[in-house]
Amino acid sequence: MTTPNLPDADQPELRGTVNLADLEALGRSRLDRNALEYYASGANDEVTLHANRAAFRALRLRPRMLVDVSNVDTSTTVLGLPLACPVGIAPSAFHGLAHRAAELGTARAAASAGSIMTLSTFSNTPIEDVADAAPGRMWFQLYPCIDRELSADLVRRAEAAGARALVVTVDAPFVGRREPNERHRFALPPHLRVPNVASRDHLARLESESGSQLVNYFQGLIDKAFTWDDLAWLRSVTSLPVVLKGLLTAEDAVLAAEHGCHVWVSNHGGRQLDTAISSIAALPEVVDAVGGRVEVYLDGGVTRGTDVLKAVALGARCIFLGRAALWGLAAGGEAGVRRTLDLLQDELRLALALSGKQNLGQVGRDLVRL
Numbered sequence: 001m002t003t004p005n006l007p008d009a010d011q012p013e014l015r016g017t018v019n020l021a022d023l024e025a026l027g028r029s030r031l032d033r034n035a036l037e038y039y040a041s042g043a044n045d046e047v048t049l050h051a052n053r054a055a056f057r058a059l060r061l062r063p064r065m066l067v068d069v070s071n072v073d074t075s076t077t078v079l080g081l082p083l084a085c086p087v088g089i090a091p092s093a094f095h096g097l098a099h100r101a102a103e104l105g106t107a108r109a110a111a112s113a114g115s116i117m118t119l120s121t122f123s124n125t126p127i128e129d130v131a132d133a134a135p136g137r138m139w140f141q142l143y144p145c146i147d148r149e150l151s152a153d154l155v156r157r158a159e160a161a162g163a164r165a166l167v168v169t170v171d172a173p174f175v176g177r178r179e180p181n182e183r184h185r186f187a188l189p190p191h192l193r194v195p196n197v198a199s200r201d202h203l204a205r206l207e208s209e210s211g212s213q214l215v216n217y218f219q220g221l222i223d224k225a226f227t228w229d230d231l232a233w234l235r236s237v238t239s240l241p242v243v244l245k246g247l248l249t250a251e252d253a254v255l256a257a258e259h260g261c262h263v264w265v266s267n268h269g270g271r272q273l274d275t276a277i278s279s280i281a282a283l284p285e286v287v288d289a290v291g292g293r294v295e296v297y298l299d300g301g302v303t304r305g306t307d308v309l310k311a312v313a314l315g316a317r318c319i320f321l322g323r324a325a326l327w328g329l330a331a332g333g334e335a336g337v338r339r340t341l342d343l344l345q346d347e348l349r350l351a352l353a354l355s356g357k358q359n360l361g362q363v364g365r366d367l368v369r370l
């Protein structure tokens with residue numbers, strides 16, 4: 001299926017969407033099998049992929065009544081940056097598979113919505129161009145590379161371009177086995193590039209090997225020996241705040257806080273270690289472990305305003321959207337991502353009001369029955 005060439009603002013199907021499930025259905029309908037399987041799949045039996053959403057649904061809210069909710073404020077801050085609501089964009093590779101606007105569409109939508117865009121190492125658009133599309137509202141995600149100079153160069157470029165934080169993904173020394181991508185040998189279509197890290201020639205050579213092209217490429221790039229001790233080296237290359245993405249336990253959260261790093265609770269959308277704990281189930285022990293020393297974020301399975309509310313109630317400062325942003329992008333480019341963010345903010349506002357809360361500061365653990 002081809003991406004329609006309608007201007008973003010002139011897409012009646014987009015206007016007809018009332019929730020993120022509608023946007024997902026529309027987005028999916030616009031993708032070919034290669035892209036769809038890459039975006040949708042989780043590791044192995046996809047137990048964790050499904051658990052992320054199921055765990056949100058299983059939590060019950062304890063709303064309060066007879067509170068003046070005529071004005072409800074969804075705003076917050078992350079690392080001092082004001083956000084319209086506690087929803088950002090998680091890093092995901094290859095936005096060009098979703099829409100011709102690629103990362104620029106996502107970044108513009110995030111910026112205009114007062115959100116934040118986390119740019120993947122594996123973007124189809126150079127760091128500097130994305131930073132220009134979301135001025136002051138971009139974080140950069142790094143996979144630690146075997147070639148330290150490559151890592152250092154990426155980090156310096158991101159910092160120079162105006163990134164506000166460095167998100168180091170720590171749950172992927174190896175790529176999880178997403179079986180549909182292996183079975184059908186996922187590959188980037190020839191028109192897409194990975195300009196930050198790879199030449200097209202490099203990727204083309206990998207196509208002759210077996211399995212997923214991404215797995216083949218990743219194996220040769222990522223430093224599998226990167227440990228807590230190496231964070232000092234990262235600090236020597238950048239003065240940006242460091243966020244560790246992919247932590248799921250109190251033990252690692254304590255270490256992160258001791259290393260002065262913020263914590264992003266995530267199981268990579270169920271794409272890495274299958275049967276790992278769902279991210280919302282991991283959140284309370286992480287929040288207790290850091291004890292307010294650093295900020296805590298979460299991603300995985302967020303599709304409703306009530307999901308955002310539950311994550312905030314359990315101590316997340318902000319949640320991030322992985323697939324939901326990609327479905328929005330596939331559904332309608334920049335306007336599709338913007339619609340995703342707007343619908344979620346509207347749902348959060350209503351959920352706050354119906355819970356008897358005027359703002360996020362009033363939201364605490366007592367709102368959730370664990």
Ligand SMILES: Cc1cc2nc3c(=O)[nH]c(=O)nc-3n(C[C@H](O)[C@H](O)[C@H](O)COP(=O)(O)O)c2cc1C
Pocket residue numbers: 038039040052090091092093120121122141169245266267268269270271299300301302320321322323324
């Ligand atoms: C298609 C796809 C590509 C991804 N690429 C990256 C990546 O390049 N770097 C990274 O740190 N996480 C990556 N992730 C993980 C996301 O950042 C995020 O943790 C996850 O998607 C959240 O779960 P959700 O999709 O249920 O929202 C990717 C996820 C998906 C679905």
